Amino acid sequence: MKTFANANAHDLQQAVTLVQQTRQDGRAASFVGGGSDLLALVKERIVAPDVLVNLKTIKGLDQVTLTGGDATGMTIGGLITLDALSRHPVVRRQYAVLAEAAETVATPQIRNVGTLAGNVCQRPWCWYFRNGFPCLKNGGNTCFSAAGENQFHAIFGGGPSHIVHPSDTAVALVALDARFRVVGPTGERVVPAAEFFILPQQDARRENVLGPEEALAEIQVPSARPGTRSTYHKVMDREAWTHAVVSTAIVLEMDKQICRNARIVLGGVAPIPWRLPHVERMLAGQRITETLAAKAAEAALEGAKPLARNAYKVPLTRGVIHRTLLALAART
Ligand SMILES: Cc1cc2nc3c(=O)[nH]c(=O)nc-3n(C[C@H](O)[C@H](O)[C@H](O)COP(=O)(O)OP(=O)(O)OC[C@H]3O[C@@H](n4cnc5c(N)ncnc54)[C@H](O)[C@@H]3O)c2cc1C
Known part of the structure; x- marks a missing residue:
């Protein structure tokens, strides 16, 4: 495994600046939440950051906040763990789909460290990508699953890459019409969940609209209308x-x-x-x-x-x- 430095961020702006400066110095940097996906990719030499910018040291980004007084909506900090999200009483009561999706992820150990932002931004789990094949996701020009072992691959929206998006919570967030607040070096923007994820036709190397120096800060979920289940x-x-x-x-x-x-x-x-x-x-x-x-x-x-x-x-x-x-x- 390549050695890397760890930089603890105090706030999101500092985190973004750290990534930007590292890249300007000609070195690679990655944001890291729980590290349950990223560190596996580093160990397998799929990615090789020189600096990991640790977001878990940012205070307050792990909270659920009800917005607009009488529960007109909810803002979820991207650093909330999947376990905390799945147990949150308001999420369970008003947004069961999200609590249920979070509690199906992986294992209790991974849910204890894995964050919501990290879950949404995790890389694909296609075996060709994870095993270091020179596929589209690894910078090559072939999707080996097209004619290879494609048991778990896409039946909709595939080509030129045929990965499936791996995140359970992403599916729930699109169903809830959530919006993602993204922070970058030039400011911030809010992106509807349905527009956050991109098809391989748009860019086969990425799964979402985040630029390399942008971080997912929080997720806004609109209020549940009466009668919603x-x-x-x-x-x-x-x-x-x-x-x-x-x-x-x-x-x-x-x-x-x-x-x-x-x-x-x-x-x-x-x-x-x-x-x-x-x-x-x-x-x-x-x-x-x-x-x-x-x-x-x-x-x-x-x-x-x-x-x-x-x-x-x-x-x-x-x-x-x-x-x-x-x-x-x-x-x-
Ligand atoms: C054995 C196993 C089983 C799994 N099963 C499931 C499953 O059933 N369902 C499922 O949904 N997932 C599953 N996963 C994936 C797991 O949920 C993710 O590893 C975890 O959610 C990632 O969260 P993290 O905070 O650890 O992310 P990290 O590892 O810290 O980051 C993941 C990626 O997101 C980027 N990133 C992290 N935070 C941000 C941010 N705020 N802004 C921008 N980029 C960011 C990182 O740079 C990295 O590329 C499984 C993983 C394992 C190892």
Whole structure:
């Protein structure tokens, strides 16, 4: 493993400046939260920073704050651990989909150190990338999964890279219509979650819009409208400690038996959290019956392009949407 220096940041602006100065000196720098992803990449020599800028020393960035007085929304500091997020009483009560997504991540040990920002910004877990193949993500010009071992790869939005986005919380945050506050050397900007993640067609080397000197500071979640209920369902190839093969985050705004609005996002099937606006429109203003849920699940898979070894994801995803939708609509 290459040696590196550690720099503890006192605030985000200082963190950003440290990264900028290191890069201006011709050296590489990375932000680090819990380090559970980054240090594995350093050990495997996939990335080689000279300086790690430690964000965990920034005070107050690990809090959940209710904004606008009477709970009109919530701001979550990017440095909150996944464990703290999953246990937070307001998150559990009003934004169950996010608490449920956070508690499905990895293991208790990883959830204790892993941060929300780090989870959202983690690099792909494609075995070609992680094993140092000269693939698109590693600076090469080939995606080896296209004709190789693609059991866990994308069925939507793939090409030229076919990775799936690995973060469970990202799927929930898109479903909640969250916004990401990003801080960089020239100021800050707020990016809707759905625009934060980018497809490989846009840039095959990156998974999101962050520039190399920008940090994800916090996440703003709008208030839950009356009648809103939500859930996260994840299918894994073993009982625990692994990423989603397929997952879905569903948020329904219900008026008695009628669905006023729906947001449905898939995980494990695309290089970004994959939203299904055409399915959401099918549900708006309707009673969610067995028949409608089946039609919605069928429509959800329109346009899927499985690779040679992952066609099983098509019926699996259909089943996950069908069951999760019906169960959530039936909840009182
Ligand atoms: C065995 C195993 C199983 C796993 N299973 C799952 C799973 O089921 N679901 C899932 O979602 N994840 C899973 N993960 C990934 C795990 O959740 C991540 O490692 C963790 O969430 C990353 O958080 P961290 O704070 O440790 O990030 P770090 O390792 O500190 O950082 C991760 C990346 O994000 C960047 N980064 C960190 N913070 C910021 C910031 N504020 N702004 C900009 N960039 C930043 C870093 O530079 C780095 O590139 C698994 C990991 C392992 C090792």
